[in-house]
Amino acid sequence: MSRSERLLTLIQVLRRHRRPVSGRALAAETGISLRTLYRDIATLQAQGADIEGEPGLGYVLRPGFMLPPLMFSEDEIEALVLGSRWVAQRADDRLGDAARNALAKIAAVLPDDLRQGLDANALLVGPGQAIAGGSIDLAAVRRAIRGERKLAIAYRGPEGAETRRVIWPFALGFFDQVRMVVAWCELRQGFRHFRTDRILELAPIEARYPKRRQALLKEWREMQGIASRD
Template sequence: MSRAERLLDLLQLLRRHRFPVSGAALAAELGVSLRTVYRDIATLQGQGAGIAGEPGLGYVLRPGFMLPPLMFSEEELEALVLGSRWVEQRGDSRLGQAAGNALAKIAAVLPSELREQLHTSTLLAGPGAVIAAGDAEIAQIRRAIRQEHKLHIDYRDQQERSSQRVIWPFALGFFDCVRIVVAWCELRQGFRHFRTDRIAALVQLEERYPRRRQALLKEWRATEGIAPQ
C-alpha cells in the first residue's frame, strides 16, 4: 500500500467514528505502528485536514471536512451494490427507491472503469419474504424515529392478545422474515421489541419523547449486551 492510499484509508477510518478514537485503535485497524499513525495524522493536519485531538486523548474528524473524489476498491463497490440490492428487496418501497437512487448518484461520479464494475456486479440479494406490515406503516415508523415522536399502537402478541401502547420508537430492525421496532414502552416502563406485522394500527402523536433516540439506543445496547457501532 502506498503512503497516499494509507492516508486516504486513515481519513476514511476517522470518518466512520463520531467520537474520538485512540491512536492505538487506528494503528491496529490500519495494520501500522502507532508512530506511523501519529506521523500520518500530523501530515494530514499539515495539509488542512480537520482532525482534532492529540496523543492519549484520541482523534476525531471535524464535521464538514470533505474527502477527496470518490474512489472505491472492488470489495467496497461490491458491498455497496449488494447492500443496495438487499434494501431494495427488503425495505419498504420508498426506502428501496432511495437505495437505487443513492447507487445511481455514486455511479455518476465514479471513473468509467469503476462505474463499469458497479453496473456489472454479479452479487445478488435473494428475494425477501412477504411481510404483513405495509409500506405506509413502515414509512410512518421511520418518520416517527427520525422526528423522535411517540407512537400509539394497537398490538397483538404471540397469543393474539391485544393491548394499546404508547411507545418511543428509536430503531427499526430489518430481518428476512420480520421487521422489529425497538422502543421504550410506557406501559411496561422498559425496552420492548414489537413485530411490525403484529401492529394492527398506529398513530404518530404530536408529543416528542423526552430523551434523544441516540441515548435510548446506547442504553438499549448496554442492556442487551450489544457492542456499540
C-alpha cells in the same frame, strides 16, 4: 490498482503522517513511481486537497479535506452495491426506491473504470423467505425515530389479545421473516419489540419522548448484551 484507488490510497497515507513526508517515502509506501506520485499530488490539489509541500521538501495534508463521492475503492463499491441490492429486496418499497436512487447518484459521479465495475458487479442477493406483511407505513416509523416522537399504536400480541399503547420508537430491525420496531413502552414501562405485522394501527404523536434516542439505544444495547461499535 485503478487511478481512483491510487488517489484514495495516497490520501489515506498522507492522513497517517502529521509531519511532512518526502515524496520518495510516499512513493515507496503507495507502490508507485516518484513521477506518478507528483502527478497524483497535483490531481488531488486540483480537487481541493490542501496538500502543502514541494519536491525535495516533503508533503503534508492539512486537516479538513473531505473525500469527494467518487473516491471509493473497488471493495467499497462492491459493499455499496451489495447493501443497496439487499435493501431494495428486503426493506419496504420506499426504502428500496431510496437505495436504488442512491446507487444511481453514486454511479453518475464515478470515474469510468469504477462505473464499469459497478455495472458488472457480480455480488447478488439470493431470494429469501417471505417477509410477514403488515399495513403500517414504515416511513412513518422512521420519521418518528428521526424526530424522537412518540407513536400511538394498536397491537395484537402473540396470543391474539389487542392492546393500545404509546411507545417511544428508537430503532427498526429488518430480519429474514419479520420487521421489528424497538421501543420503550409506556404501558409496560420497559423496552419492547413490536412486530410490524402485528401493529394494527399507528398514529404519530407530536410530543417528543423525554429521553434522547441515542440514550435509549445505549440502554437497550446494554440490556441485550450488544456491544456498541465505535
